[in-house]
Amino acid sequence: MRDFLPADKARRERVLAIIRERYRAHGFDEIETPVVEDYERLHAGIGGDNEKLAYNVLRRGLDADGIRAAADDPAALSDLGLRYDLTVPLARFYASHRSELPAVFRAVQIAPVWRAERPQKGRYRQFVQCDIDIIGDASARAEAELITATLDTLDALGLEGGVMRINDRRLLDAMLEHFGFPEAERAGILITIDKLDKIGADGVTAELRERSSTPAAVDVFAEFLSREKGSVSGFGEQQIRDALPAGLHSEAIDALAAIGGAVAGARGDAAPLVFDPFLVRGMGYYTGTIFEIAHPLVSYSLGGGGRYDGMIGRFLGEEVPAVGFSIGFERIVDLVADLADAEQSAVVLVHDRDVPVAELVAIKAQLIARGDRVRLEQRPKNLKPLLERAVADGYTQFATVRAGATVQSLELRPLR
Incomplete structure (x- = not known):
């Protein structure tokens, strides 16, 4: 589980924005599900080895004696668990909301999941999955839509050649x-x-x-x-x-x-x-087509998925065809070339100590109103480290602000 500095977080969000935009262009609608699911659902025998890696939530109200008494029965110790993927929650979501959804439902889920992994490069205990799924279509059209949407998204990220x-x-x-x-x-x-x-x-x-x-x-x-x-x-x-x-x-x-x-x-x-x-793909719930993305830049797959027609029936009581694809976000985000910020400009206003707060806030508000991203910074003795950090955080221009300055009098200079 990792922290992300502002520049890393901004980079991740730019990649996610492209993924969301391309999936939406292909007719997929984003949903959100809770980070926890019932223990019984997460351990229903359909998650393969991932079930062994699930983080379980201790039942509320258990005292020390109760914990000792239930030590040999995981289901007695826990009634909830953190989701280890987004497919099991989607199946539960669809079973709960089927009457409110179209006959063929195209879903996007982009969210963190948790597995008790042994951390190593490219493998984390908390990571983001980017899933698209089509529920209610048993034909080859569903797989074709998933594959074309995924390939289109990789192209938009500059990862052609997969x-x-x-x-x-x-x-x-x-x-x-x-x-x-x-x-x-x-x-x-x-x-x-x-x-x-x-x-x-x-x-x-x-x-x-x-x-x-x-x-x-x-x-x-x-x-x-x-x-x-x-x-x-x-x-x-x-x-x-x-x-x-x-x-x-x-x-x-x-x-x-x-x-x-x-x-x-x-x-x-x-x-x-x-x-x-x-x-092969190891998930036990696959019933038909399975697929993975191979790319010449890496030795591991960048995503995969398949058809899981039997899963939703476990929750709904009747069979519903379903197929999904997940992009390995943590694996691709480091491969994507640095993406330019979509904003018109990002400005650092370096001000003297004696500039009135009202003037600073007024100038900042006017720049924001015209579409800029703006950060206020008091001038330090050594300006170079401040400007280097601003570049790392995605800022493109800076200006020096003295008392009595206006937006019109600012001299914007490039940072790069």
Whole structure:
């Protein structure tokens, strides 16, 4: 959990402003949910490993004896918890407000979440997520809208050159069945396959054998990996089929091809989509399409998401299709080139000690009224550090103010 100095905070807000503007341009409406959710909802078995990282809130009114008595029962100790993502709160929000929302609801959530992580570069205990979700649309149109909105947003941030890796959880399951893995083994096998980029094909095969996975299925899988070249270039139906085991049939192939066609229609034939048959994503609630952003500047993904058609039904009692995408804000904010402040100018008024307060406030008010950002600073003995700090804080001009000065008499000088 971090503090942000004014210059850092301003930079973050400028990036967030672009993200909000692009999402709004694509028809998404921003909502806000509480930072806490019911313990039972956060630990319903749909958040994967993130549930283990949730910060829980101690029940009100428990004394020391009550805490000791409930020590072995987390649900007895806590009735609330800090949200570890924005998807679980969205599902609860939609179930609570469905009658007030359109049949197809396009939501934006930009807010902090909390996980009890081991802090390291790019991984924090409090961080901002930028989510867009479409609820109520089971067609490929929903994925296409999410992908085009996300790619458009990255372009607006100056992060062109990224690639959207796409797969479908149904295809992963169909492949594991094709290789001969029984259903009971598949969840663990996916955890190992998810390490393919880190430990390679030989490492994945070795780990599967160590897990005592079905030997014959591991042999078939290893043979497939030996000829598999990873992600394929392009995103047509034939390219998808070429990357899969021969004879594999799934309705997911047609769904992915439809998504590719829709995105190409929006962005042109050079849409940056690639099919990755071994993209897994670890969240347990994904039911169909999954995607991640890869960028040549970094070795990790800049965001991801997928379809989670089964989640909202847990809260609503009936199935509702849903798909979402989250930009990794903390990861991209340091990659974005410094963005110019949208304000007309930002002025530091350096005044002598004897300038009447009424004059200073009047000059400041007039500059603000014409659209400037204004800071008052009393002249120090050494002016240079003050002006250097002003530049770091985003100010572009300064002026010296003496008693009797007016806006018209100010001499504005550039800071850079």
